Amino acid sequence: MKRKFTVIERALILKMLPNEENILTLRIIKKLKDDFGFSEGDIKELKITTSGDLYNVQSLPAKEIEIGEKGADVIIEALKGLNSNKKLTENHLSLYEDFVEKVS
Numbered sequence: 001m002k003r004k005f006t007v008i009e010r011a012l013i014l015k016m017l018p019n020e021e022n023i024l025t026l027r028i029i030k031k032l033k034d035d036f037g038f039s040e041g042d043i044k045e046l047k048i049t050t051s052g053d054l055y056n057v058q059s060l061p062a063k064e065i066e067i068g069e070k071g072a073d074v075i076i077e078a079l080k081g082l083n084s085n086k087k088l089t090e091n092h093l094s095l096y097e098d099f100v101e102k103v104s
Contacts, residue, residue, distance in 0.1 A: 001072055004062035004099065007046065008091055010036045016078040028070050035065050075099050 005013070013036050017029050038046070041059060044048060068074070077101050082088045 001068075002064060002066045004064045005036070006062050009058050010038070010063065011081055012091055012095065013075060014080075017074065017084065018078065025070070025074065028074055029066070032067070032071050032074065035067075072099060 010012060017032055018025075021029060023028070045060060075095070079096050079100050080091065082092065083096065083100070
């Protein structure tokens with residue numbers, strides 16, 4: 001799956017990725033974190049502070065990222081978990097629709 005992700009979507013995905021898993025899944029999660037993460041230039045342009053606040057989020061264009069099947073499964077499970085715990089926000093809508101509802 002190849003898709004463009006906004007700065008907010010990238011930050012949301014980074015936040016919802018699990019920190020604990022089996023070794024194979026952890027390798028996939030590491031790749032996702034690398035792909036969705038922010039470069040030094042992104043951080044400078046966005047003026048991201050050490051507290052994690054994002055400023056000027058519209059200044060970066062959406063980034064096209066290719067996600068493999070297992071990576072998509074990790075994101076789908078995270079979104080389903082947020083949904084079942086009623087923790088989805090309006091910012092998650094496009095991600096939920098593209099990952100969960102299109103697969104179902």
